[in-house]
Amino acid sequence: MNAPLLQVDDLRVSLDLRAGRVHAVEGMSLQLRAGETLAIVGESGCGKTLAALALMRLLPQPPANITAGRVRLDGRDLVSLDEAQMRRVRGPGLAMIFQDPIGSLNPVHTIGTQLVEALHTHGPAGVDSRQTWQQARQLLEDVRIPNAEARLHDYPHRLSGGMAQRVMIALALAARPRVLIADEPTTALDVTIQAQILRLLKQLQRERGMGLLIITHDLGVVAEVADRVLVMYAGRMAEQSPVERLFDHPLHPYTQGLLAATPAAGQRPGSPLSDIPGQVPELAALPVGCAFAGRCPCAFARCRQERPQLQPLGGGQSVACFAAQSVSIPGRTLG
């Protein structure tokens, strides 16, 4: 009964740049069930946002192209849909919120007007405008905005970042989406506001049974909300794991490096942080083997010649790393 709501198989996105074609997302696969939260985590340029835009079919084309893969929502393949069909999927199927909420709202219309427009687009025909207005107010109340009626008449510039993100969430909810994709939803917000927004997202998810796909660079956000985590590096999947195991028992040296590079409670203040030497390689100049090999403390000859594939290692974790795979017998249940 609990078939995945969203299933992505081997999604590939390329970008045609002046310097040539680069593979920004190289083989991403994921499953998301109703009521589940999956976090895609990675640093800038790892392809996480492009992957999300590909799911929504909102990639800027050109330069971006989906070159392979399937995206199935409730069993229906989205990649083969035409734009008119896709428009009917966006909203009730997949909805998305972005990092910059104020920039995502239309500055010349009031919040009420924008909510009403969203409700008209996705709601049944022939609903009178007073009713729609009531629904718009209800949406603002759903996202816990005080004085909802007064806020409907406000323009976006009057909102703080946290309020604007709540309005964006209300807009996304107008169509009652099955899956909500949140791309860095709290990155621009202060920490107390971030905590409020994350709690709100989790509660709305619970009320509505939505699948939630959170894209973030922040392991703190991951720890707070995710059930499962997908770690990306240079357009490739490095590791996929239940959230608890990712923090207790990270398998990929990149994940281990990320966790170690964050100042931790147990660490003596002022002691040197362990950093990951070097930088993320350019997508146009990815090495032949593992993209992380150049920065990896565990890399050996094979890592530089051959690209590791994601392999399950038990405990719900899978990893694309020869070193991690060679110490664990595939299929063994860990812990």
Next chain:
Amino acid sequence: MTLLQVHDLHVDHPTPSGVLRAVRGVGFTLQRGETLGLVGESGCGKSSLGRSLLRLAPVAAGRVMLDGHELTAITPRRLRQVRSLVQMVFQDNNASLNPRHRVGTLVAQPLRVQGVPRREAEARALDLLRRVGLSPSAAERYPHEFSGGQRQRIGIARALALQPRLLVCDEPVSALDVSVRAQIINLLQDLQAELGLSMLFISHDLSVVRHLCNRVLVMYLGRIVESGPTEFVWRSPAHPYTRALLAAAPRRRRAADSADAGADAAIELPNPLAPPPGCAFAGRCPHATARCRSEQPLLRALANGREVACHLDLPLAVPAPLTSTAFREKPHARSSQPG
């Protein structure tokens, strides 16, 4: 020895809808070699405070004494000389590095402004680049050819050019990815130890502040609401705002688990153009009384060199969740006694 003394500093920004009083009577001292953290949320005035130390923000009242010079009462000509004592590292190095100059020119520029001959300035620039971990060949390239972390190294090299005593770092690692952020934090620590620099480290990232800073100032709506040694403040925050800040730091599964209880209504910073009377935090404070809403609390001293601006005498023993990385739930490497 005291390097910087700030006394009752006010910074006002004129806006179309009135004067925004970004900093409202802030005082603190900074010792030589010390790293002082300044934390608070956007709009609390922490950047205005940092910039005012270089007279880059309009000081309306108060005094800034740096190494015996009164920065707030100095002629523009003298100011240029004294500014070499205090330099700034910015968050957005896309905006702070002129894209049309080569990196060598950018790093040599402060020296040129101070009258160092071109050839000598450029030679010193190469040294500085090496010191921050870049190859001298970087001098011939333009800022856009570098990654964010490397550009931040360039910004740091430029800030060090005049051998300042004080470095004001305004969110220097906030725009960087985690793996690179650790490199820059380590670089700042190394440089500080080598050069005996004092640092004012402005950040909203509590885990970084805790890692780097000996002492911390917590700011809310233009005022300091709490200050003290970082460890004490972290382990037993005295001000309800500091508690809220520390409690909001991400923790494992908290949002997931507390979603059952329901999400709270949006409560945010009051309008800085029309601050409420009394304590600015009263509207968000779970402990606020009638007095808090009418009377502005002043900073008062607590034990262990701490200060708090709160009418209430909240017990300090409340254990705080530790850092924004408390999600790692590591055992504490050492224990310290809360004050």
